[in-house]
Amino acid sequence: MPTKPTREQWLRHVLSSATLTDAIKVTATELFLEMRANLHVSVPRALLARRLGRSERQVSRRIQVLKESGFLDVIETGWKGRTAVYVGMFKSRGSDAQRVTVSSTLCEAPKRHPLEKPVPVVAGHRVTPWASRHITIGHLRHGVCRNVSTDADASMLEHVPSLDGHAWRSRTAARLTFSARSAWPLLRDTHARLAAHLHLRLRPVAAHHSTAARKRTTP
Structure with a gap:
């Protein structure tokens, strides 16, 4: 034992x-x-x-x-x-x-080991900055702003509300003027062309409304 x-x-x-x-x-x-x-x-x-x-x-x-x-x-x-x-x-x-x-x-500082695996990232498509997108009058008229520089970004669309008349023109002008200073030259030219285009487009509509208003007021 x-x-x-x-x-x-x-x-x-x-x-x-x-x-x-x-x-x-x-x-x-x-x-x-x-x-x-x-x-x-x-x-x-x-x-x-x-x-x-x-x-x-x-x-x-x-x-x-x-x-x-x-x-x-x-x-x-x-x-x-x-x-x-x-x-x-x-x-x-x-x-x-x-x-x-x-x-x-007991007095030794704790050792820090480096990361053995890389930090995972979320996979997806590269988003092109707004300032580098090519905007044309045709895109704005059809209610769509898109980037036509690459095929990968061509599928990413940003819809613009398709309004008629003065409301659509005012909202579009407000959105274009609410941009950064770096994109102001491009937006200024686009705004001028858009205003001229809308003015020509809305002129027959305005004339039609004025004629209809005169007919309603005529005894």
Whole structure:
């Protein structure tokens, strides 16, 4: 029947480790002095700091190294007003892969690995800016503004409300004048041609309305 490990065996196991520094082994010796027969130990940080002549933060780092090395495990987590309870552990000899120190293990900044995969983008057609689109009077007259520079953008249409009379002319003129300064020369010429075109187109309609109005007012 196997016997239970003792705290003396735990201390010899810690002191024979080649991965721990002397400062950490001294801290483990202080824990051994307070360790019970079942390998449980609970010592306040302030008491260990006074015995070792170090700060409580340094003592916490050394205990953290013992935990990461596999020589201690947490049974009860400590908080303000309550001391944590640890249990001694036996680390296998073949698992000592690298030297564990306070400076290299606990004070090292986290490493940031670059992205292994590119960020996915949304697939789609390239949208040509409004200033580079070629607008003609024929497109505006038929109620459609389209880019005729490439076949890929030819399928992208922007419908213009097909209104008749003064309302259509006013809305079209307002839309053309509400553009950026960089596109103002193109829009100014287009506006002039559009105004001239609409004036010629609406002249017979205006004459017809005026004749009909005179007939209604004539007794």
